[in-house]
Amino acid sequence: MDWQFVFSQALTQAIGPTMLVYALGAIGLNLQFGYTGLLNFGQAAFAAMGAYGLALGVVAWGLPFWWAVVIGLGAACVMALLLGIPTLRLRADYLAIVTIAAAEIVRRLARATVWADTTGGSDGMRGFSEPFFALIPWDRESTWTLLFVSMDSGRLAVDFGIFELQYSYRDTWIMVVGWALVLFFTGIMALLIHSPWGRVLKGIREDEEAVRSLGKNVFAFKMQALVLGGIIGAVAGFLFALSRANVQPDTFTTDFTFYFYVVLILGGAARIFGPVLGAALFWFLYNILSQGLSQAIRADVIPPSVLDSTQVGPLVFLLLGLGMVLLLIFRPQGLIGNKKELLFDVR
Amino acid sequence: MLLSAALAGLLLCLGVSSNASAQEALGVHGTLDDQQEQPVAGVSITVTDTAGTEIATVTTGDDGTWAVPLETEGDYIVSLDESTLPEGLVVRNCKPQLEVHVTSDRAALFPLDTQTDGCTAEEAPGGGTPTDGASDDPTEATSEETEDEAADDAAADEVSEVQGEGGATRAVTLLVSGLHFGLMIALAAVGLSMVFGTTGLTNFAHGDLVTFGGVMALLFNVTLGLPVWVAAIAAVLLGAAFGWAQDWGLWSPLRRRGTGLVSMMIISIGVALLIRNATLFFIGGERLRYSDYVGQTPWDFGWLVVTPKEVVTGLIALAVCILVGVAMMYTRLGKATRAVADNPSLAASTGIDVNKVVRLVWTMGGALAAMSGVFLSISDGVKFDMGQHLLLLVFAAVVLGGLGTAFGAFVGAMLIGVFVQLSTLVVAPELKYVGALAVLIIIMLTRPQGILGRRERIG
Numbered sequence: 059m060d061w062q063f064v065f066s067q068a069l070t071q072a073i074g075p076t077m078l079v080y081a082l083g084a085i086g087l088n089l090q091f092g093y094t095g096l097l098n099f100g101q102a103a104f105a106a107m108g109a110y111g112l113a114l115g116v117v118a119w120g121l122p123f124w125w126a127v128v129i130g131l132g133a134a135c136v137m138a139l140l141l142g143i144p145t146l147r148l149r150a151d152y153l154a155i156v157t158i159a160a161a162e163i164v165r166r167l168a169r170a171t172v173w174a175d176t177t178g179g180s181d182g183m184r185g186f187s188e189p190f191f192a193l194i195p196w197d198r199e200s201t202w203t204l205l206f207v208s209m210d211s212g213r214l215a216v217d218f219g220i221f222e223l224q225y226s227y228r229d230t231w232i233m234v235v236g237w238a239l240v241l242f243f244t245g246i247m248a249l250l251i252h253s254p255w256g257r258v259l260k261g262i263r264e265d266e267e268a269v270r271s272l273g274k275n276v277f278a279f280k281m282q283a284l285v286l287g288g289i290i291g292a293v294a295g296f297l298f299a300l301s302r303a304n305v306q307p308d309t310f311t312t313d314f315t316f317y318f319y320v321v322l323i324l325g326g327a328a329r330i331f332g333p334v335l336g337a338a339l340f341w342f343l344y345n346i347l348s349q350g351l352s353q354a355i356r357a358d359v360i361p362p363s364v365l366d367s368t369q370v371g372p373l374v375f376l377l378l379g380l381g382m383v384l385l386l387i388f389r390p391q392g393l394i395g396n397k398k399e400l401l402f403d404v405r
Numbered sequence: 406m407l408l409s410a411a412l413a414g415l416l417l418c419l420g421v422s423s424n425a426s427a428q429e430a431l432g433v434h435g436t437l438d439d440q441q442e443q444p445v446a447g448v449s450i451t452v453t454d455t456a457g458t459e460i461a462t463v464t465t466g467d468d469g470t471w472a473v474p475l476e477t478e479g480d481y482i483v484s485l486d487e488s489t490l491p492e493g494l495v496v497r498n499c500k501p502q503l504e505v506h507v508t509s510d511r512a513a514l515f516p517l518d519t520q521t522d523g524c525t526a527e528e529a530p531g532g533g534t535p536t537d538g539a540s541d542d543p544t545e546a547t548s549e550e551t552e553d554e555a556a557d558d559a560a561a562d563e564v565s566e567v568q569g570e571g572g573a574t575r576a577v578t579l580l581v582s583g584l585h586f587g588l589m590i591a592l593a594a595v596g597l598s599m600v601f602g603t604t605g606l607t608n609f610a611h612g613d614l615v616t617f618g619g620v621m622a623l624l625f626n627v628t629l630g631l632p633v634w635v636a637a638i639a640a641v642l643l644g645a646a647f648g649w650a651q652d653w654g655l656w657s658p659l660r661r662r663g664t665g666l667v668s669m670m671i672i673s674i675g676v677a678l679l680i681r682n683a684t685l686f687f688i689g690g691e692r693l694r695y696s697d698y699v700g701q702t703p704w705d706f707g708w709l710v711v712t713p714k715e716v717v718t719g720l721i722a723l724a725v726c727i728l729v730g731v732a733m734m735y736t737r738l739g740k741a742t743r744a745v746a747d748n749p750s751l752a753a754s755t756g757i758d759v760n761k762v763v764r765l766v767w768t769m770g771g772a773l774a775a776m777s778g779v780f781l782s783i784s785d786g787v788k789f790d791m792g793q794h795l796l797l798l799v800f801a802a803v804v805l806g807g808l809g810t811a812f813g814a815f816v817g818a819m820l821i822g823v824f825v826q827l828s829t830l831v832v833a834p835e836l837k838y839v840g841a842l843a844v845l846i847i848i849m850l851t852r853p854q855g856i857l858g859r860r861e862r863i864g
Contacts, residue, residue, distance in 0.1 A: 097667060099674075144850035151607045154670065155800050156849050158609075159842040162797050166839050181514060306516070312793075316674050323671070368494075372685040379678030386672045387659065 060357075062220065064349045070223045072342035075301035078236030079105075079294050080341060084321040084333035085243050086290030091319075092327035093251060094283040095263035097150050100141070100157030102314035103164040104288040107133040108295025109305045110168060110177070116186035118176045123189035127296065134292035137164075138285040146280045158312060168307035182306035190300050194231045232301045239297070240334060243290055248330045259283055260328075313375075320382050326395030335393055343381075347374045433483055433505060434472035435513045437465050445469050445494065445517060449486045464489075480506050483513045490517070577709050579826045585715050587802075587822020588722035591815045592777035593795060594802045595729060596648075596770020598814035601803070602746030603763050605666050606656070609673045611774060612796025613680035618644045618775025619782035619791060620684055626695045633697045637779045641772050648771020651676075652764050660763075677793070684789040692786040718780040725776065726815055729769070733811055742766060746810075798825065798838065801845040807855030816856060 071077060083101055090096040108130040115126025141160055145153040169180040177183065198212040206217045212227035225233060250256045258279050261269040270276050299305045317340070325336020351370045354360045365373065391397040433452055437445040451462040452473045460481070465471045475481065484502040494517050503513050597611045621643045625636035655676070659669055703712040733739035744752040745762045753759045774792075781791065802821045806813025821841055828840045848855065 095667070097670065141846075144846065144853075148849070148853050150667065151670065152804075152849060152853060154607060155804060156846055159797055159800065159845050163839050163842045166836065170833070170835055170839075172833055172836070181516075184512065184514070304514070313678065316678060319671055319674070368689070369686055372682040376679055376682035376686060379675045379682060382675035383655075383672050383679065386668050386675065387662075387664070390664075390668055 060353060064346060064353055066221045066223065067349045068342050068346035069221050070225070071345040072338045073223075073233070074225065074341075075229055075232040075236060075297070077337045077341040078233065078240055079298040079301065080317060080321045081240050081334045081337035082236070082243065082294035082297060083291055083318040084325070084337060085240070085247060086287035086294065087318050087322050088287075088327060088329075088333050089247065089250075089259075089283055089290070090287035092322065092329070092332070093256065093263060094259045094280060095150065096146075096280060096284060096287075097154035098157050098284065098287065099154045099312070099315055100161035100164075101287075101291045101318045102310040102312065103157070103161035104134045104137065104291030105295030105298060105314070106161075106164050106168060106305075106307070106310035107137050107288075108292030109299035109310075110183075110295075111292070112296055112299055113183040113186045113305045114177070116189065117183055126186070130292050130296060131289055134288045134295075135285055138288035139281070142281045142284045146277055146284065158315075161310070161312060161315060165307050165310050168310070177307075180307060182304050184304040187300050187303045191228055191231060194227070198227060228303075229301070232297065236297050236301075239293060243293070244330060244334065251330065255279075255282075320378065323382070323385060323390070323392050323395075326392035328396065329392075329394050332392060332394060339393070340378075344374060344378065347377060431477075431507065432472060432474040433481060433507060433511050433513050434470070435515065437469040437471070437515060437517060445490070447489065449489045451484050451486065453482050453484070454480075475507055480504060485515050574708055574710070576827070576830060578711065579829065580823060581709060581711055582715065583823035583826030584819065585719040585722075585822070586826055587819035588719055588726065589777045589781050590795070590798055590802050590822050591726055591818035592722055592773045592780075593799045594806070594814040594818045595726070595811050596766070596773045597799055598803045598806070598808065599742065599746065599766045599811055600763075600770055601808055602810065603742065603749065603759075603766050604656070604660065606669050606673065609670065609796070610677035610680060611770070611799065612792030612794075613677045613684075614644060614648065614771055614774035614792065615778040615781070615795055616684055616787075616789065616792035617647055617680065618778030619787040620688060620778075621775065622779045622782060623688065623693055623695065623787050626697075627693070630696075633695050633783065636695070637776075637783075640779050641776045644775020644778070645768045645772035647775070649764060649768040651771070652767035656767070657760060657764070660760075681789055681793060688787070688789060690789060692788045694786040695783060698783055712784075714783055718783060722776070722780060725773070729773070730812065730815070738762070738765060743811075794838075797845075798822075798841055801841050803855075804845055804853075805848055805855055810855075813855055 083105055086104070087098060087101050090098045111130025111133040112126045115121045115129040116123060119126075121129070137160070141153070141157055145156045168177055170177075171179050196209070196212070200209055201211055202209050206219075208215050208217070209230075212230075214225045214230040214233075216223040251259075258269060258274055261272075261274075262276055262279055266276055269279075298309075321336040321340045322333055323336070324340050325332035325334065348370055351360070351365065351373065352367060355362065355365060355367050355370070385392070437448055446465050446469060448465045448471075449462055450465065450471050450473075452460045452475075454460060460475070461473045463471045463473055473483075482502055482504050485496060486501075490496075496515050496517060501515065503515075505511050505513055593611065593615050596614070597608060600606055600608050600611070618640045622633070622636040622640035625631045625639045626633050629636075631639070655672075656669070659672070664672075698714045701712045701714050703710050704716075733743060741752070741757045741762050742765065744755070744757055745759050749759050752762075777795075778787075778792065781795070785791075798821055799818070802818035803814050804817070805820060806815065806817025821844070824844065825837050825841045828837045832840060
């Protein structure tokens with residue numbers, strides 16, 4: 059059994075493209091759930107809005123890449139308004155039910171055969187990522203070495219001696235853009251949260267009535283948080299679609315939203331760097347478990363009678379669900395969270 | 406050495422797959438990878454033209470890629486030989502044959518997974534848009550026994566014939582199946598609503614209690630060989646035990662610790678994920694059926710076509726709902742339950758043991774959900790995510806009736822069930838859930854307290 063391979067893979071993924079998707083989605087969720095106390099259980103739908111906005115814009119309507127990005131962001135805004143207007147005046151759990159239902163509506167509409175000619179039905183869409191990869195500033199043949207980082211004909215390799223991280227030409231570009239976006243939104247979030255606006259959001263989370271009695275328009279603040287968080291969710295959707303070079307409706311299930319929550323709570327809700335840390339740890343754990351188990355089965359360490367390779371997926375998710383339950387019970391603040399900030403309740 | 410080769414292979418494959426439409430040449434190509442994005446090698450793929458003449462058969466390489474260069478533009482059929490797939494892998498959307506229109510170098514995508522998404526394997530070759538290919542809902546088949554189930558269910562043919570006739574018969578049949586479906590939702594909804602009423606918890610794992618019932622009956626029926634009705638009773642009892650144990654082991658300690666409701670809600674999602682994946686782990690992703698009542702000949706009354714199993718399960722469900730309602734109205738415990746739902750502190754101060762009542766509600770909720778699961782599985786078979794799909798309809802029912810009220814949940818469930826089935830008269834069956842969920846959102850907009858709820862509940 060090749061532990062070095064398992065570790066290298068898990069480390070590669072822990073800062074790789076998919077982790078960045080989770081980090082971005084969780085940053086949006088952090089604004090909504092961590093700071094404002096809004097239970098958005100439809101973050102997957104916001105990501106789907108971004109991903110499908112981009113794909114439809116480029117493929118179906120033949121728009122330039124940047125216009126398609128604007129469409130994706132606009133779609134997320136519209137969805138946040140549609141969901142927020144009826145529910146933000148109500149208690150928190152109503153928003154939870156409506157967002158979870160809306161996410162399911164979006165997924166079912168995306169995979170409906172009625173307009174499958176445009177959206178591709180359950181097969182999804184592809185062929186929208188070329189303009190994005192055409193932006194790569196270095197060419198395919200570039201080769202250089204800087205200390206332990208090297209680029210070999212467009213592919214990035216980071217050699218730590220024991221572990222070697224390797225990224226393909228396209229993944230490297232996704233990571234450059236993704237990390238830039240993560241740092242950008244983390245910075246924006248830090249500025250926003252320490253502004254008067256951010257303090258009002260925290261106030262809403264702690265005691266809505268008190269904030270209202272100070273003359274603040276609670277509804278408007280909640281709506282702004284929902285829209286902004288949704289837009290960041292759509293950006294996560296862009297990155298998700300581009301990193302896979304396709305969109306498929308069934309990747310945007312409720313489980314996807316739930317992993318954003320795992321990421322957020324693992325890292326620590328209501329903390330600036332919580333989502334980033336959580337995403338790295340979550341995706342590292344996921345990969346080390348699934349890669350480790352797959353390798354163990356391949357190397358006959360685990361006999362096939364105990365566990366066959368098709369059961370690895372369910373087992374890993376079972377363990378993640380269990381881990382989530384235990385985490386929330388015994389360490390609800392996650393890695394770097396503050397327990398006091400998570401005592402808010404449904405009112 | 407081996408390691409770097411494997412890594413390079415993996416990266417190469419990823420690179421190629423995202424390169425999909427970069428080349429200029431004419432042909433079809435693609436990359437096969439499994440659900441963990443590992444390349445799948447040695448699968449044979451055949452390209453034929455529309456006349457049926459074979460152009461080429463290729464096998465996927467070690468990096469999972471394959472490519473067939475073509476001479477002329479036009480329509481081609483790409484078929485994947487499923488018998489050459491590694492054991493345990495299937496084409497997720499059951500379309501091993503794709504019809505592609507080639508004008509440049511086109512990618513053909515076969516999503517591989519360990520299970521199908523509930524589609525049927527015998528769709529027309531090249532089946533561009535199967536009429537109901539998108540049905541991954543367990544309940545899809547309640548009335549019209551969609552194409553999904555057609556193969557092994559005699560009832561299905563009968564009913565789909567009726568569908569063809571259309572008109573009044575179909576409407577009546579859909580109405581009856583809607584009532585049946587509504588009763589199934591009601592069984593699950595009463596528990597969900599009462600748990601909410603007594604503890605304030607929106608339990609996102611309630612759908613998986615439904616699955617639990619279906620799976621337990623499967624265990625007793627198929628594994629232990631007991632008749633279905635014995636297995637059903639055992640499953641309901643185990644469902645009650647499961648509900649009791651969940652409250653005893655998880656929710657009641659959490660309430661004692663003073664865990665916030667928001668945390669509990671997220672914990673319930675974790676529990677749902679846990680149960681769902683445990684089910685997937687043990688029974689796999691296939692739709693499994695009980696040993697009896699599978700291909701039942703339906704009663705055809707001319708104006709109504711209904712299977713006996715639907716009538717029997719529907720009547721039992723109705724009786725149980727009435728029984729629960731009467732018990733809530735007239736027994737001591739029922740009154741205590743309603744008192745706790747109304748105002749827990751006040752109930753506690755009048756000497757009602759709130760924790761005991763909550764435990765009872767969980768036990769009853771577990772039993773009713775399990776019963777719903779067994780009855781749904783008798784009609785449609787057991788699948789690991791059946792409860793998850795039902796859950797949103799249960800939410801719609803509970804919100805429509807008014808969160809926290811048992812009678813509201815019942816009324817809401819019947820309305821949702823009938824609405825979902827009757828809506829297929831107008832919209833495509835795959836969109837019927839969308840309608841129900843849209844109703845949920847509209848109700849939130851106009852009357853958030855539901856039909857029987859009271860204004861002050863929503864704050």
